[in-house]
Amino acid sequence: MIVFEHVGKRYGGRFEALANLDFRVRRGEMVFLTGHSGAGKSSLLRLIMRLERPTRGRVLVAGHDIARLHASQVPFYRRQIGVVFQDHQLLLDRSIYHNVALPLEIRGVEPREAARRVRAALDKVGLLHREKALPIELSGGEQQRVGIARAVVNKPSLLLADEPTGNLDPQLSADIMALFEDFNRIGTTVVIASHDLALITRLRHRMLRLRDGRLVADEEAA
Numbered sequence: 595m596i597v598f599e600h601v602g603k604r605y606g607g608r609f610e611a612l613a614n615l616d617f618r619v620r621r622g623e624m625v626f627l628t629g630h631s632g633a634g635k636s637s638l639l640r641l642i643m644r645l646e647r648p649t650r651g652r653v654l655v656a657g658h659d660i661a662r663l664h665a666s667q668v669p670f671y672r673r674q675i676g677v678v679f680q681d682h683q684l685l686l687d688r689s690i691y692h693n694v695a696l697p698l699e700i701r702g703v704e705p706r707e708a709a710r711r712v713r714a715a716l717d718k719v720g721l722l723h724r725e726k727a728l729p730i731e732l733s734g735g736e737q738q739r740v741g742i743a744r745a746v747v748n749k750p751s752l753l754l755a756d757e758p759t760g761n762l763d764p765q766l767s768a769d770i771m772a773l774f775e776d777f778n779r780i781g782t783t784v785v786i787a788s789h790d791l792a793l794i795t796r797l798r799h800r801m802l803r804l805r806d807g808r809l810v811a812d813e814e815a816a
C-alpha cells in the first residue's frame with residue numbers, strides 16, 4: 595500500500611528532516627510511528643499525504659509514485675486518505691453533524707446520501723445522539739471521536755493520524771486507539787504517529803521508530 599524507497603527530505607539549506615527511509619506498509623496493516631519530538635513523524639505523514647515531496651527517493655502509494663501526480667489529480671488522491679490530527683481542527687460554529695458532513699459537501703455528494711454516511715460515521719464512533727451539538731459542548735475525547743468520524747466519512751482505504759491522543763488522559767487515549775483498531779479490522783490501512791510508548795507498546799502492532807529522521811527500528815508485534 596505504502597512504499598518508501600530511499601526517501602530523504604530536506605527543508606531548505608542542509609538540514610535533513612528525514613534520511614534514507616526504506617520500508618513498506620502492506621494493505622490492511624496497522625502501524626505505529628514513534629520517536630522523539632522532531633524525529634520526523636509528522637514529516638513522514640505529510641509525505642504520504644503529498645503535502646510535501648521527497649527531496650530524494652520515491653514514495654509509492656497503491657503502486658503510484660505520488661510525486662508524479664498532476665496537480666489536478668491530487669484532490670482525488672487525497673480522497674482515499676482520512677487524516678486525524680491531535681487538535682481535531684473542528685469548525686466551532688458548526689454542529690457535529692455539519693463538521694462530519696464537510697468532506698462530503700466539498701465533494702458535492704448528494705444531501706440524502708451524505709446524511710446516510712454522516713450518520714453511519716457518527717454511529718461508528720458512538721456519537722449519533724450528539725449530532726446537533728456544537729464542538730464546544732463535547733468533551734475532549736468526544737471531540738476527537740468527531741475528528742475520526744470526519745476522517746472516515748469518505749470511507750478511505752488509508753487512515754493517518756498524527757498524535758491523535760496527545761491531549762487525552764490514558765483511558766480516553768485507549769478508547770481512541772480501540773476505535774482505530776475497529777477501522778483496521780474492517781480492512782482500512784492505519785498509520786498512527788504517537789510518542790506515547792506505554793500505550794502503543796501494549797497494543798501490539800508493528801512499530802516504526804524514528805530517530806533524527808532515520809528509521810532505527812522496525813518491530814513486528816510480539
Ligand SMILES: Nc1ncnc2c1ncn2[C@@H]1O[C@H](COP(=O)(O)OP(=O)(O)OP(=O)(O)O)[C@@H](O)[C@H]1O
Pocket residue numbers: 605611629630631632633634635636637638
Ligand atoms: N516546514 C518545515 N520547514 C523547516 N523545517 C521543518 C518543517 N517541518 C518540520 N521541520 C523540521 O523537521 C524536523 C522533523 O519535524 P517533524 O515535525 O516531522 O517531527 P515530529 O517527529 O513530528 O515531531 P513532533 O512530535 O514534535 O511533531 C524538525 O527538526 C523540524 O523542526
